[in-house]
Amino acid sequence: MSEFEPKIVAFFCNWCTFTAADLAGTSRLSYPPNLKIIRVMCSGMVDPKYVIKAFLNGADGVLIGGCWPGDCHYINGNLKARRRVALLTEVLKQYGIGEERFWLRWIAASEGTMLREVAVQMTAKLKELGPSPLKNMGQMAI
Amino acid sequence: MAEEKPTGTVLVVGAGISGIKAAIELAESGYKVILTDESPQMGGILAKLDYQFPTDHCGMCRMLPLVGREYASQYCMRKSLFHENIEILPFTGIDSVQGNGGNYRVDLRKRARFIDPAICNELGKCIDVCPVEVEDEFNHGLTRRKAVYQAVPHNNPRMLLIDKQACTRCGECLKVCPTGAINLDAQDEVETREVHAVILASGVQLYNTRDFEDARSYAVSPDVVTSLAFERVLSSSGTYQGGAIRRPSDARPAKKIAWIQCMGSRNRRQHRDYCSSICCMFALKEAVLAKQKGGPEVEATIFYMDMRTFGKGFQQYRDKAVEEHGVKLIRCRVQGVMLKPDGSLMMRYHDPETNEFFEKDFDLVVLSTGQIPFEAHRRWADLLKAPLDERGLLATEQPGMVRVAGKPGLFLCGSLTGLTDISEAIISGIAAAGEAAKFLTALGVDTVKKEDIPEPASKARELPLVAVALCRCGEKTGAAGLDYELFRAELTRYPSVGAVQVIDSICKADGEAALLDSLAKTACNRLLIGACQPFIYRRKLKDVARKAGFNSAMVEIFDLFGVARRGMAEPSAADWTLRAAGEIKADIHSLKYKPALQVNTLPINQTALVIGGGIGGMTAALSLADRGVPVHLVEKEGHLGGYLGTRVEHTIDGLAPVALAADLRQKVLAHKHITVHLNCEVEKSLGTLGRFESQLRFKNNGENKYLHHGAMIIATGGREGATTEYGYGTSEKVLTQAELKRGLTDGNVDVSEVENVVMIQCAGSRQKEGRRYCSRICCLGAIGNALEIKEKNPDARVFILYRDVMTYGFYEQYYTKARAAGIIFVNYSPDAKPRVEMAEGRPVVKFTDPVLKEEMELPADLLVLSTGVDPGESNQGLADALNLSLTEDGFLAEADSKWRPIEFQKVGIYLAGTAHSPMPLKNVLLQAEAAAQKAYTYLSGRELPTAAVTSMVKDALCARCRRCVNICPYGARSYNEADKCIDIDAAACQACGLCAVECQNNAAEVRGWGDKQLMAAIDAKLMDRPLASAG
Known part of the structure; x- marks a missing residue:
């Protein structure tokens, strides 16, 4: 059997983290293809239901990438994201999704290497943890 | 015609x-x-x-x-x-x-770049084979690059070029270039x-260690860097790899870091009698960052001459750097750096606080190199x-x-x-x-x-059928390119895809024609174009699609060459194609659910309101009126001119405020587009960009007047600072700089007989109680007055007791001139302020001499206090009336101190002059001109198209809880009491989507970024097929 390849849904903010992903691309830094990047305008626009949806539909991990506090193009959207993520983490725990599967990271536009680092770390962590307990619950729930 | x-x-x-x-x-x-x-x-x-x-x-x-x-x-x-x-x-x-x-x-x-960016596929094979390595100037030589390179790593699209100086013309790059983009003989x-x-x-230009002897003598090791090079040491795209700040010579963590200020500036010997203005804040910031990025054990020491923290918020940043981050500031000009055999950098310095000499080793020395x-x-x-x-x-x-x-x-x-x-x-x-x-x-x-292309009907309600047009992009895809047949096969598997076309160079005329031709035949109602650099061609391609009958909301552009290749260093054609097909699928899914968008136009009332009839306000009003914009100019006093324009005859840098104000007043009063309202203040202002309504209240009769306008400029100024320190108010021999200035002008203060004049700077300023900020103009004012006294009475002895002389920029030359004129500058520390006692009817100033460390007594014929600038007393009322906020110091808080310095979060309101912070007249004039331009941008037309992507309310779902109103960072949402609904200001909304998440009922949504689209994208991403190589 081939090795378990976790699927990570990555919501990246248009201004900082998405640019970092671009930078990693233009700098030809390769990172695990496990990241499924979805561009959002601001990390603050990631609704908790998107995260839950991703887990229900088979994501093994969800990564939200936003600008560093103080950096947000929309003034403080990333702080709102931080607050929501803290609450959502507690909720997800009730369903067997530990905080190791749900990451929020600040990655600035110039931090292409950090983006790769996070991608590598998260992929490794999820390989260690194995598939998400909610995997394919989506079909039942919806 | x-x-x-x-x-x-x-x-x-x-x-x-x-x-x-x-x-x-x-x-x-x-x-x-x-x-x-x-x-x-x-x-x-x-x-x-x-x-x-x-x-x-x-x-x-x-x-x-x-x-x-x-x-x-x-x-x-x-x-x-x-x-x-x-x-x-x-x-x-x-x-x-x-x-x-x-x-x-x-x-x-x-x-000549020697690489044609129009053909280059940006994969960078040429970089791999280039045998020439040189220092990378982007990282100030801290890293190396090839002769074929990209100047800035973040740039996207990649714009490669060849460094002609370094290139040996070996031709290796020509051999591997798959698209023939390289021409080593290209000419300018x-x-x-x-x-x-x-x-x-x-x-x-910036001072550097390469071209200037003085700086070169400090650069004894690669571990002595300029402040700009240190930015690269701190940057992830430079040499910072997390965890520690590494010194360039051996990459060992640098724990003791020193900054030496005024490198190349404030140096008369080198004919650079000016201050570079930016380096003090630059060094403070770098010191704070060094602490944050290098860990708490990093010692950051700044050796300075005067810590010039003159701008808005600068002093607070300095206080925070010292008190919270533990940055050490030492007032000493370090004369040299010695390289020790173990590689550490030894500096000898005098600490004026302890009056001792020290020899200390540092790991890294940063030279604060100034501007030339x-x-x-x-x-x-x-x-x-x-x-x-x-x-x-x-x-x-x-x-x-x-x-x-x-x-x-x-x-x-x-x-x-x-x-x-x-x-x-x-x-x-x-x-x-x-x-x-x-x-x-x-x-x-x-x-x-x-170009007016009518927007076709949206067809948003038809069953979605997506046409996909893939650009072959000239020769870019070349040998290592996409496998278009595989691509087509992958895409046609999806039921919602109606047609897949491969077209050559859609961005060029032929490609455009081919696209139009193929679209004319299709039954599809949505269009996805896969092309390069979608952000550059987005509008153009959408225009093409519009000509073909596609509503621009139904068209999406996908980045075939950037996004699809991300994270893959050397993708094979099959891998790239499969990855692109997977990625593009997410876009197809989200395009299926795209709602119709429409650009709304906002009617604009092409009138401006300028609040404040000082020099700044009059300048802004004239700037707009000269372009035909009707202006209402509101002044709370009974006359125009403001503080400077009625009290200050001339400034140290040769401007004449009173004469300038008189000239402006004449022009304002005669201008057919300006209506002046005196003796009144703005009581309340409602509305948004293009349609404000403001209520004026007249002080003398309490009457109200209502004005309608499209934008406004606040130029309300400040007022003379007050103090009770140093015996002010107890003797007519103790006066403020402003009082002295007026006295010298009208002859009420006679200096022909005075022996000692003592000036104390920062009276009530730059301290925790009172004004926490630097008022920016007092050092200049004091030097101006001191020079005038010296001119009138060369025998007078003038002492200026100061903390930091804030003669930044070219004002430094007046400091030099003052010292040459024999004016004596004595530094004092805020911990040991001068004391004033009265003896025989005149003030005696007691202070500690910083060199002798001895208590001195100075009887003064005149004691002059630099009391600075207080925020305008109407600031609070104005902020309340306009729903703006004030800084802790009582000045109006701008949207962003660096990038939007004269704007507010709310669009349509702009800021000029001392209402922003204390500043010299030159800056007031620049800000007034800038504020007028900002307003003019929106007032020049009768209507303003707003962005298509803004947030909206589904009224039937809305519970009127107003959580969205509270969370909106731009004040774009408001509750309409009359209609009992949520109003959205389309000009203010930036589509960040915070409201959509906050809304409990799914009533708030950003058009085109709704649940449907994002859910579809999540679905599509999770259905991804594995790549061929992952097999």
């Missing part, structure tokens, strides 16, 4: 902060801009600066347009910039400028362009045949302003107007754009006419 007017075109030379800002402002006003830069990329110094105080992060993207954002790029500015009206020409120099105002002919030299191209006006924003303005000015003067002033700078009509003397249509901004930090560069950029726009208006040229 009316004659066709030409489109107003402006050349902006230099794509640093001020040049970019000037270009964006003009483009937003509808003029064509050619933006050039000498270097291969844009961004100037900022491309290297990842962090800016006070946030210690980056906020460059905040200078992008807010209202007309559909016309400009909406992504990180480190990647690149795009605006429909701006033609960007990097690596382009100016050979000559001929002609005169309104009609300049400019020879542009487009330097010279192109003549005709423009109506020119803005010079080329910046100035003269070279750049001389070059421009030669090229333009324009005169230099006595300082060696291009002569402007008023010192430090943007209009070049005797050259109509030629303007300066950025560091060419003086030595500027980011916010001043932004302000001067806007001001220069404003002057250019005024000039173009007077010339009678036109703005860009938008």
Whole structure:
């Protein structure tokens, strides 16, 4: 059997983290293809239901990438994201999704290497943890 | 028939902060801009600066347009910039400028890159094979690059070029280039362009350790770096790898880091009698970052002469750096650095606090290298045949302003107007754009006419069927390219895909025709175009689609070459194709659910309200009125002129406020477009950009008047600072600088007999109680008064007791002049302030001499206190009336101190002068011009198209809980009491989506970014097929 390849849904903010992903691309830094990047305008626009949806539909991990506090193009959207993520983490725990599967990271536009680092770390962590307990619950729930 | 007017075109030379800002402002006003830069990329110094105080992060993207954002790029500015009206020409120099105002002919030299970016596929095989390695100037030699390189790593699309100096012409790159983009014999191209006006924003040179002997003597090891190089040490795209700050020589963690200030500036021996203005804050920020990034055990020490924290929020940042971060400040000029055998850097210094000499080892020494303005000015003067002033700078009509003397249509901004930090560069950029726009208006040229393609019906309610057009992109895809047959096979598997077309070069005329042709036949109702650089071609491709009958909301552009290849270093054709097919699928799914978008137009009341009838307010009012904008000018006093314009005859730098105010007053009163309202204040103001309603209340009779206007400018000024310290109020021999100034002017203070005059700076300023900030003008005022006393009575002894002499920029020369005139400057520490006692009817000042460390007594015939500037007393009322906020110090809080210094979060309200913070007259004038330009951008037309992507309310679902109103960072949502619903200000909304998440009922949504689209994207991403190689 081939090795378990976790699927990570990555919501990246248009201004900082998405640019970092671009930078990693233009700098030809390769990172695990496990990241499924979805561009959002601001990390603050990631609704908790998107995260839950991703887990229900088979994501093994969800990564939200936003600008560093103080950096947000929309003034403080990333702080709102931080607050929501803290609450959502507690909720997800009730369903067997530990905080190791749900990451929020600040990655600035110039931090292409950090983006790769996070991608590598998260992929490794999820390989260690194995598939998400909610995997394919989506079909039942919806 | 009316004659066709030409489109107003402006050349902006230099794509640093001020040049970019000037270009964006003009483009937003509808003029064509050619933006050039000498270097291969844009961004100037900022491309290297990842962090800016006070946030210690980056906020460059905040200078992008807010209202007309559909016309400009909406992504990180480190990647690149795009605006429909701006033609960007990097690596382009100016050979000559001929002609005169309104009609300049400019020879542009487009330097050879040796790689044609139109053909290059950006994969960089040439970089891998290039055998030549040289120092990478982007990282100041801390890293190495090949002779084939990309100038700035963040730039996207990648614009590769070949360094001609380094290239050995070995030809290895030619062998591997799959697209034939390399031509080692390419030549510079010279192109003549005709423009109506020119803005010079080329910046100035920086002092460095390579070209200047003085700095070279400090650079004893690679571990002595300039402050700009240290930015690269701190940056992830430089040498920072997390965890520790590594010194360049051996990559060992640097724990003890020192900064030496005033390298190359404030140095009369080198004929640099000026202060570089920015280095103190630069060093403080770097010290704080070093602590944050290197860990708490890092020791950061700054050796300085005067810590010049003169701007808004600067003093607070200094306090925070010292008190919270433990940055150590030592007032000492370090004379040299010694390299010890173990590689550490030894410095000998005197600590004035303990009065002891120390020898201490450091791991890393940062030289705060200043700006060198003269070279750049001389070059421009030669090229333009324009005169230099006595300082060696291009002569402007008023010192430090943007209009070049005797050259109509030629303007300066950025560091060419003086030595500027980011916010001043932004302000001067806007001001220069404003002057250019005024000039173009007077010339009678036109703005860009938008090609009017009617928007086809949206078909949003039809069953979605997506046509996919894939661009073969000329030769870009070449041998290593996409497998289009596999691509087509992958895509046609999806039921919602109706057709897949592969078309060559959609961006070119043939490709466009082929696309139109294929679309004419299709039954599809939505269109996805896969192409390169979608952010550049987005609008153009959407226009093509519109011609073919596709509503632009139903069209999406996918990045075939960037996004699809991300994370894959050397993708095989099959891998790339499968990855692209997987990625594009997510876009297809989200496009299926795209709602119809429509651009709304906002009616604009083309009238402005200017609050404050001082010099700033009158300047702003005239700037708008001269362009035909009707202006209401409101002043709370019974006369125009403000504080400076009625009390101060002349300033130290040769401006004459009273005369200037008299001249402005005359013009204002005679102007047919200006209505002056005296003795009244703004009581309440409601509404948004384009339609404000303000209530004026007249002080004398309590009557109210209501004004309707489209934008407003706040220029309410400040007031003289007050103090009760140092015996003020107990004797007529103790007075403030302002009182002395008036006394000297009207003869009420006689200095012909005085022996000792003592001045105490920072009375009630820069301390925890009272004014926490530096008032910025008091050191200049004190030096001006001291020089005047010396002139009237050369025998008088004038002592100035100071904490830091804030003679930044070219004001430094007055400090030099004062010392030459025999004025004695004595430093005091805020922990040991001077004390004043009265003896025999005159004040005796007691202080500790910093050199002798002894208590001194000085009987004074005059004791003059520099009491600074207090915020205007009406600030609080105004903030309440307009729903704005104040800083802790009581000045109006701008949207962003660096990137939006004269704006508020709410669009349509702008800020000028001392209402912002205390500042010299020169800065007031620049801000007034800039604020007028910001307002003019929106007032120039009868209506304003708003962005198509904004948030909306599904009224039937809305519970009126108003959580969205509270969370909106832009104040774009409000509760309409009359109609009992949520109103959205489409001009203010930036589509960040916070409201959509906050809404409990799914009533709030950002158009095109709704649940349907995002859920579909999540689904599509999770259905991804594995890549061929992952097999």
